[in-house]
Amino acid sequence: MSFFQGLQDSAFTEWFLGSPSIWAYPTVLTLHTVGMAILVGASFVINLRVLQVSGLIPLHGLRPMYRFIWIGFAINLASGLVLFVTEAADRVLDPVFYVKLASIAAALVLVMAVKRRAIDPPASPLVASGLARSLAAASLTMWTIAIVAGRLMAYLKAK
Amino acid sequence: MGHFAAWLESTAISKTLFDISWLWPACESLHFIGLCMLIGGAGLLDLRLLGMFRGLAIRHVKALMPWAIGGFLINLTTGLLFLVMQPHLYLTSGVWWAKVAFLGVAGANALFFETRLAVPALALDPDAETSTVMKVVGGLSLFSWFAVLYCGRMLPYLGTGN
Numbered sequence: 001m002s003f004f005q006g007l008q009d010s011a012f013t014e015w016f017l018g019s020p021s022i023w024a025y026p027t028v029l030t031l032h033t034v035g036m037a038i039l040v041g042a043s044f045v046i047n048l049r050v051l052q053v054s055g056l057i058p059l060h061g062l063r064p065m066y067r068f069i070w071i072g073f074a075i076n077l078a079s080g081l082v083l084f085v086t087e088a089a090d091r092v093l094d095p096v097f098y099v100k101l102a103s104i105a106a107a108l109v110l111v112m113a114v115k116r117r118a119i120d121p122p123a124s125p126l127v128a129s130g131l132a133r134s135l136a137a138a139s140l141t142m143w144t145i146a147i148v149a150g151r152l153m154a155y156l157k158a159k
Numbered sequence: 160m161g162h163f164a165a166w167l168e169s170t171a172i173s174k175t176l177f178d179i180s181w182l183w184p185a186c187e188s189l190h191f192i193g194l195c196m197l198i199g200g201a202g203l204l205d206l207r208l209l210g211m212f213r214g215l216a217i218r219h220v221k222a223l224m225p226w227a228i229g230g231f232l233i234n235l236t237t238g239l240l241f242l243v244m245q246p247h248l249y250l251t252s253g254v255w256w257a258k259v260a261f262l263g264v265a266g267a268n269a270l271f272f273e274t275r276l277a278v279p280a281l282a283l284d285p286d287a288e289t290s291t292v293m294k295v296v297g298g299l300s301l302f303s304w305f306a307v308l309y310c311g312r313m314l315p316y317l318g319t320g321n
Contacts, residue, residue: 026316033312034305036191041199048226054200055222061215061285065203147195148188155184 004088013086025086032079036150039072040143043111050118050128050136059124066115073108096156100149107142110135164246177244186237193237196230198304199223208272208280208289208297216285254317258310265303272296 007013016024042065048054049062084091091097118124118132128136167173176182200223206212207220242249249255272280276293283289289297 022313022316026313030309030312033191033194033308037194037198037305037308038202040195041197041202044195044199044226045203045223048223054226055219057215057219057222058285061212061219064212143195144192147191151184151188151191 004092007085007088008090010085016082016086028079028082032076032083035072035075035079036147037072038068039076040147042066042068042072043107043139043143046111046114046119047136047140050114050132051140052127052133056126059118059126059128060120060122063115063119066119069108069111091153094153094156096149096153100146100153103142103146103149107139107146110139110142114139160250161247164250167243167246167250173243173246176240182240183244186240190234190237190241193230193233194308197227197234198230198308200227200230201300201304205297205301208293208300210289210294213286217283218281219285221281249314252314254310254314258307258314261303261306261310265300265307268296268299268303272300 016028019025045054046062046065049057049059113135114128114132117135118128203212203215203223204217204220204227207215207217212220276296280289280293
């Protein structure tokens with residue numbers, strides 16, 4: 001535990017959280033929201049299409065959407081790591097944080113499974129299989145849980 | 160604005176809503192979910208207008224618009240609840256007014272698309288190149304929605320006077 005306490009008490013943390021500069025904490029926090037918009041927004045589009053509730057966009061044509069999923073994920077992995085370091089000792093003891101991480105991992109695995117089954121085949125039919133639809137519904141649910149858990153973490157922060 | 164904020168804050172509805180402890184975090188979560196629906200749905204149309212996602216016809220991509228509009232309505236509702244609960248935080252903040260201004264830009268841009276560009280855009284083939292005007296409209300839409308996001312997220316740290 002002392003490793004995480006060390007991160008939380010480091011000179012970097014002190015500068016990051018104490019700095020009046022908007023380029024420290026506020027900008028990293030905002031990047032985390034921008035990354036979320038790109039990552040979850042792109043996932044929503046794919047999942048909603050596979051669920052047949054957003055018209056008949058050709059499924060294979062949505063393949064480039066996965067580039068945005070990875071761009072958004074990279075932004076949030078980087079910004080999330082910085083935010084984690086500055087609250088490391090609190091977060092490793094925070095069950096909501098683990099709910100968030102687990103639901104992000106599940107949502108990503110599910111949206112990749114949707115890709116293999118419904119998006120990748122060049123001659124994919126206009127209606128995705130029942131399995132692909134179930135995976136898309138589960139992915140949507142997991143993203144929603146991740147967002148709610150992430151928001152709640154701000155309220156459960158140790159004082 | 161300070162007077163209006165003080166009046167709004169003194170109303171029974173403002174106090175009642177603010178006293179519901181779970182309402183603020185619940186609205187925040189919904190505001191983030193609505194944001195993803197809006198940026199996801201509108202973003203794909205914007206990228207297609209910019210010339211990306213060849214193979215997708217704009218008339219197909221437009222089928223996501225009800226989800227983008229739904230996300231916007233979720234955010235308008237939750238945003239108004241934030242405003243009623245904590246009027247000072249927003250009405251006296253320059254950043255909040257900048258957010259409202261960018262919302263105006265995004266709205267006017269969407270209206271321009273609907274009234275002037277939708278007919279030719281919806282007729283385009285799936286692989287067709289888009290016109291310069293379409294690229295400008297797509298780029299301006301993306302820029303203004305991310306500017307709205309930026310102002311909203313930075314609001315507690317910029318220009319609230321504390």
